[in-house]
Amino acid sequence: MVAKETKRPLVLLSLMLAMFMAAIEGTIVATAIPNIVADLGGFSLYSWVFSSFLLMQAVTTMFYGKLADIFGRKPIFIIGITIFLIGSFLCGLAPTMGWLIFFRFVQGFGAGAMQPIVTTIVGDMYTLEERAKVQGYLSSVWGISSVSGPLIGGLIVQYVDWAWIFWMNIPLGILGLIGVIVFFHEKVDREKQTIDYGGSALFFIAISALIIVFIQAGTAWNWLSTPVLTLILVFIVATLLFLRHERNHPAPMMPLYLWKNKLMVIANSATFLAGMIILGLSSFLPTYVQAVMGMSPIIAGFTLSTMSIGWPIAATAAGHLIIKIGFRKTAILGGTCLLLGSSLFLLLDAEKGPIFxxxxxxxxxxxxGLANTSFIVSIQNSVGWKERGIATSLNMFMRIIGSAVGAALLGGILNTTLMNYLNNKNMDTSLSNTEILLDETMRQSLPVQTIIDLQTGLSEAIHMVFTVLFIIGLATFVILLFFPAIKIKKSDE
Structure with a gap:
């Protein structure tokens, strides 16, 4: 419920600045990691620079969504972005890798509020007809950040200092914060509600255990090791206790009746699978182009950036299609493109080249772009103001969890396939590290036949990943065939 005096264009610009700040964080940090490791040391911990941010973002997204439904979007957005900026400032001052990881936890704790609350505010400010188009604008922010992130990161690292990778967030965040504080006004129903602290704590424990398993298992820990099995047990027990607690709480953090809504089940299931597809391509396509095709990192980045170009274009088009043909047909069209794209990756080989x-x-x-916009707008259209925050956050959460599951599943498939290939060839399994093929100096030190065998093995392993991505794309398409034909609500209830 947005007051009439809200200046929507200025608020939207402020929200896009905040969204850009959060979206660019992943790609820009990835560019700076080599310099950060060289400066701080702690190479064995570097993966946690990413994982710590993802973990806190995942476990707080739902909590922020519920708080936004209780106290309003504005105060929760202010709290989230303030915590994110404090974390960003501290990251630039980190004296060791351990401290950097801790400060990334702080950043992630704030970031959990930004994307779902930004999307929810847009849902509040605009009518359905406008909302679909504006969600396209927000999607374009992600596309721009994906393409510009590596370039900006490279320039900062080369000409300034890696600390500015984090400090550049501060002016952007302050501008976005001021815009929302000054120009966004909302009317909140201040009826007394209790905060579900117990449910939030159980949810935090369950999802933290699950995410740590996905991060560590198969790399630092064996899948059947004591830490992994213990964390899986913690996840199962905490989840069962969470579900029991939510059924009995008068104001649950995650209203379980949302899962009785067919639209929510279909949209969130498809979002989960789509998160796996995005993670799979982001992780393994550049490696394939560089190590198997022998192309430069710039060309490898190009093959991935085209996805970031197609996404906002389609998201903008989805705004018009939803009005003309409805949510269901637009979502199915998106699922068809996901299936087609994943089918083409089954045909990819070194000879087809990076353009293919x-x-x-x-x-x-x-x-x-088509599917994601359909999901967000249809979910926001199907619930009232008091549920919009948690419903939007739940969809965002499913994408994060899909990415985490995808990382574990697809990474395990890649490693297992490559190791089996090397064993069958009676080759040294220590060569399974793809850095050998990505590093020009190391590659030149190997015999030609060894390089050929490694490229063949890696090609087979990544093709197995692409096969699984095709299966996931097919499953997404089939699920979307059951997308309900819902009616368009013109106003909030």
Whole structure:
């Protein structure tokens, strides 16, 4: 419920600045990691620079969504972005890798509020007809950040200092914060509600255990090791206790009746699978282009950036399609593109080259833009103001969890396939590290036949990943065939 005096264009610009700040964080930090490791040391911990941010973002997204439904979007957005900026400032001052990881936890704790609350505020400010188009604008922010992030990161690292990777967030965040504080006004029903602290604590424990398993298992820990099995047990027990607690709480953090809504089940299931597809391409397509095709990192980045170009284009088009043909047909069209794009990756080989890979990636981006916009707008259209925050956050959460599951599943498939290939060839399994093929100096030190065998093995392993991505794309398409034909609500209830 937004007051009439809200200046929507200025608020939207402020929200896009905040969204850009959060979206660019992943790609820009990835560019700076080599310099950060060289400066701080702690190479064995570097993966936690990303994982700590993802973990806190995942476990807080739902909590922030519920708080936004209780206290309003504005105060929760202010709290989230303030915590994020404090974390960003501290990251630039980190004296060791351990401290950097801790400060990334702080950043992630704030970031959990930004994307779902930004999307929810847009849902509040605009009518359905406008909302679909504006969600396309927000999607374009993600596309721009994906393409510009590596370039900006490279320039900062080369000409300034890696600390500015984090400190550049501060002016952007302050501008976004001021815009929302000054120009966004909302009317909140101040009826007394209790905060579900118990449910939030159980949810935090369950999801933290699950995410740590996905991060550590198969790399630092064996899948059947004591830490992994213990964390899986903690996840199961905490989840069962959480579900029991939510059924009995008068104001649950996650209203379980949302899962009785067919739209929510279909949209969130498809979002979960789409998160796996995005993670799979982001992780393994550049490696394939560099190590198997022998192309430069710039060309490898191009093949992935086409997805970031297709996504906002399709998201903008989805705004018009939803009004003309409805949510269901637009979502199915998105699922068709996801299936087509993943099918093309089944045909990818070194001879087809990076242009073929780029076209396939672009089609995946088209599918994501159509499907994701349909999901968000239809979910926001199907619930009232008091549920919009938690419903939007739940959809965002499913994408994060899908990415985490995808990382574990697809990474395990890649490693297992490559190791089996090396064993069958009686080759040294220590060569399974793909850095050998990505590093020009190390590659030149190997015999030609060894390089050929490694490229063949890696090609087979990544093709197995692409096969699984095709199966996931097919499953997404089939699920979307059951997308309900819902009616468009013109106003909030």
């Amino acid at each position: 890979a780029g076209i396939s990636s672009f089609i995946i981006g088209i599918g994501m």
